[in-house]
Amino acid sequence: MLNGLGKPGTKGHRQYTVNSKHPEFRGQKGVNGSDFPIRYNFVILREMPRTRTFISLVYLLTGTVSLIAEPILRAGQIHRPVTGRNGAVPAAAGLEVLKNGGNAVDAAVTVGFCLAVTLPRAGNIGGGGFLLYHDGQSGQSHALDYREVAPHKAHHDMFLDAEVNVDPELSRYSPLASGVPGTVAGLIEAHRRFGTLPLADLMAPAIRLAREGFPVHEALREQFTNVAQMLKLLENFPLGQRGHNSAQSTHITVEVMKRAYADRSKFLGDPDFFEVPGNQAMDMESPETTQFFIVDAWGNAVSNTYTLNFSFGSGIMTHSTGILLNNEMDDFSAKSGVPNAYGLIGGEANSVEPGKRPLSSMTPTLILRDGSIHGVTGSPGDSRIINTVLQVILNLLVYEMNFAEANNAPRFHHQWLPDILRIERGFPSDTLRMLKELGYQTETSYTIGTAQTIVRHEEGLLSVASDPRRLGGTALAY
Numbered sequence: 001m002l003n004g005l006g007k008p009g010t011k012g013h014r015q016y017t018v019n020s021k022h023p024e025f026r027g028q029k030g031v032n033g034s035d036f037p038i039r040y041n042f043v044i045l046r047e048m049p050r051t052r053t054f055i056s057l058v059y060l061l062t063g064t065v066s067l068i069a070e071p072i073l074r075a076g077q078i079h080r081p082v083t084g085r086n087g088a089v090p091a092a093a094g095l096e097v098l099k100n101g102g103n104a105v106d107a108a109v110t111v112g113f114c115l116a117v118t119l120p121r122a123g124n125i126g127g128g129g130f131l132l133y134h135d136g137q138s139g140q141s142h143a144l145d146y147r148e149v150a151p152h153k154a155h156h157d158m159f160l161d162a163e164v165n166v167d168p169e170l171s172r173y174s175p176l177a178s179g180v181p182g183t184v185a186g187l188i189e190a191h192r193r194f195g196t197l198p199l200a201d202l203m204a205p206a207i208r209l210a211r212e213g214f215p216v217h218e219a220l221r222e223q224f225t226n227v228a229q230m231l232k233l234l235e236n237f238p239l240g241q242r243g244h245n246s247a248q249s250t251h252i253t254v255e256v257m258k259r260a261y262a263d264r265s266k267f268l269g270d271p272d273f274f275e276v277p278g279n280q281a282m283d284m285e286s287p288e289t290t291q292f293f294i295v296d297a298w299g300n301a302v303s304n305t306y307t308l309n310f311s312f313g314s315g316i317m318t319h320s321t322g323i324l325l326n327n328e329m330d331d332f333s334a335k336s337g338v339p340n341a342y343g344l345i346g347g348e349a350n351s352v353e354p355g356k357r358p359l360s361s362m363t364p365t366l367i368l369r370d371g372s373i374h375g376v377t378g379s380p381g382d383s384r385i386i387n388t389v390l391q392v393i394l395n396l397l398v399y400e401m402n403f404a405e406a407n408n409a410p411r412f413h414h415q416w417l418p419d420i421l422r423i424e425r426g427f428p429s430d431t432l433r434m435l436k437e438l439g440y441q442t443e444t445s446y447t448i449g450t451a452q453t454i455v456r457h458e459e460g461l462l463s464v465a466s467d468p469r470r471l472g473g474t475a476l477a478y
Ligand code: DON
Pocket: 287, 288, 289, 307, 308, 309, 310, 328, 331, 359, 360, 361, 362, 380, 381, 382, 383, 385
């Protein structure tokens, strides 16, 4: 059985409706007014909402930002987004749907199923994920959780051997590695609620690609949400004055990252199963996922992240269907304090239980301005997703980059444990030296995340940018 088919509010399916105009989200002023954005709602599907209410999904950041008044393109920019007026998508099949009069959800359904065929290492129907939808007409945002759940016979110690040690083979490459997939149910549910064109028409391109084949890309051949929490904390620091990727701004951001990831490890787990303690998790003082987005001419927007976990998931395919199965069970904490494949540790909050969702770092994100869609972003990249999305948002709103620059700029990552600051190539050597002097153990990292970002300008023009870190990533607009 697929999860995600239950009624909203049941364990099998969670849908959150977010009214960005809710008074609770008004008037939260950034401490550093000149350094932080104005009139932006961040609608972020937190990896584990603390409560079942929509407040856990939304943060309103206020202050001032010059981005709104900025020209769409400035002279001197090295990286530039693609622009269009009617729609923007990451794949040609999705563009066709928009041209045929479909809305953002229609196009998302097509793209979601097509990627399961053309990008089998990551696009999927044997996995799960999260989809955010902003309805341009009502101004409401909706979050659909179609994450896999642990099967009914799953149990707390299922990944331990006779010596009570974790056996990673079991949680990563065995039939036990798979959670019950949610992708098909999730995409169909999104279509049932918000789609406009017939489902059969939307699935036809994927079926055609599967039957007739397609040119294989070079890349294929080779082959807590913490962001809002961190943004809130970072409001207290004049990051903009310190400068993008300077030692000081990196130091401040890394310290915030460490605390957010520590909270994630200690307090977060499926809230259907684990009571995330009060404000604790928010009280900060104390290799193959797919992100795609679609914005249409009506101001509707979708941000979707879904995954099989590893490249090709568990590597196991079902005989009868040929569907590749996920190995999402490794996102659970198999034993308290023992790291998973991404080095993330966890405890009881994220222990294995039947029907429970493993903790996820996936962070599809909508950026709203005055209740309307302004931007959409998100990224694959395992535990580094959260920090990738954080840095794209900071680049946009604090460092005043355009969407292409924001995606492309070198990134860094710290996840509390291991206590290593991973830094992409492209950082000035002076910054690296100063960070070492500050006591960080630094490491040159392979690429951190692959952001996909769209901005919708006030005049209705769309700018879309696909991260060059991923071969074959596409940004299309018309
Ligand atoms: O849900 C999670 O956090 C992980 N299963 C995501 C895995 C991932 O992003 C792999 N590669 N890009």
